[in-house]
Amino acid sequence: QKEVEQDPGPLSVPEGAIVSLNCTYSNSAFQYFMWYRQYSRKGPELLMYTYSSGNKEDGRFTAQVDKSSKYISLFIRDSQPSDSATYLCAMTSTTDSWGKLQFGAGTQVVVTP
Amino acid sequence: DAEITQSPRHKITETGRQVTLACHQTWNHNNMFWYRQDLGHGLRLIHYSYGVQDTNKGEVSDGYSVSRSNTEDLPLTLESAASSQTSVYFCASSEGQGRITFFGQGTRLTVV
Numbered sequence: 001q002k003e004v005e006q007d008p009g010p011l012s013v014p015e016g017a018i019v020s021l022n023c024t025y026s027n028s029a030f031q032y033f034m035w036y037r038q039y040s041r042k043g044p045e046l047l048m049y050t051y052s053s054g055n056k057e058d059g060r061f062t063a064q065v066d067k068s069s070k071y072i073s074l075f076i077r078d079s080q081p082s083d084s085a086t087y088l089c090a091m092t093s094t095t096d097s098w099g100k101l102q103f104g105a106g107t108q109v110v111v112t113p
Numbered sequence: 114d115a116e117i118t119q120s121p122r123h124k125i126t127e128t129g130r131q132v133t134l135a136c137h138q139t140w141n142h143n144n145m146f147w148y149r150q151d152l153g154h155g156l157r158l159i160h161y162s163y164g165v166q167d168t169n170k171g172e173v174s175d176g177y178s179v180s181r182s183n184t185e186d187l188p189l190t191l192e193s194a195a196s197s198q199t200s201v202y203f204c205a206s207s208e209g210q211g212r213i214t215f216f217g218q219g220t221r222l223t224v225v
Contacts, residue, residue: 090214
């Protein structure tokens with residue numbers, strides 16, 4: 001079983017809808033949680049970064065972490081065609097070696113005009 | 114602006130050949146990583162380094178090696194390329210506790 005599970009999609013939504021993405025994980029030591037956006041044939045770029053449990057908002061993006069359920073989410077409000085990309089969750093722990101990220105498989109999102 | 118540069122962006126090589134992928138970062142980060150990305154697997158860690166002369170194996174290190182002779186560069190070498198190593202390779206770097214990680218644009222390697 002993988003440490004981080006993520007539905008690969010594709011997830012297709014109409015423009016303006018809310019995109020809801022999530023990951024589950026098994027390692028209770030994970031404390032740092034990230035969401036990366038990856039456009040086709042490009043490198044991943046960091047979208048959101050949260051520590052421990054709680055919510056974080058940045059513009060149209062909201063990241064949520066529920067450590068008790070080992071579940072993290074990313075919401076994209078008022079989605080745009082430019083949000084069409086693959087979204088990768090990643091996480092690491094305070095006990096693990098610095099910067100060694102565990103990634104989900106990525107969810108492909110398609111926002112249709 | 115600081116960045117991570119990977120070269121080449123695309124490479125086709127034959128089974129059994131030695132191949133080296135270059136990674137150069139201008140962030141002055143101590144931590145550098147190599148990941149491979151395959152459909153259904155996401156990004157998997159190959160090797161990483163926390164500084165000059167330091168190298169460590171990741172979860173999929175068999176058949177790969179790295180060396181760190183300066184802060185800016187971490188070349189990845191495939192000792193004897195195999196078809197199973199056909200993949201997209203990403204170099205990354207981070208500073209300090211390393212939670213903020215930056216990625217290069219990737220190298221698409223095909224082994225025929």
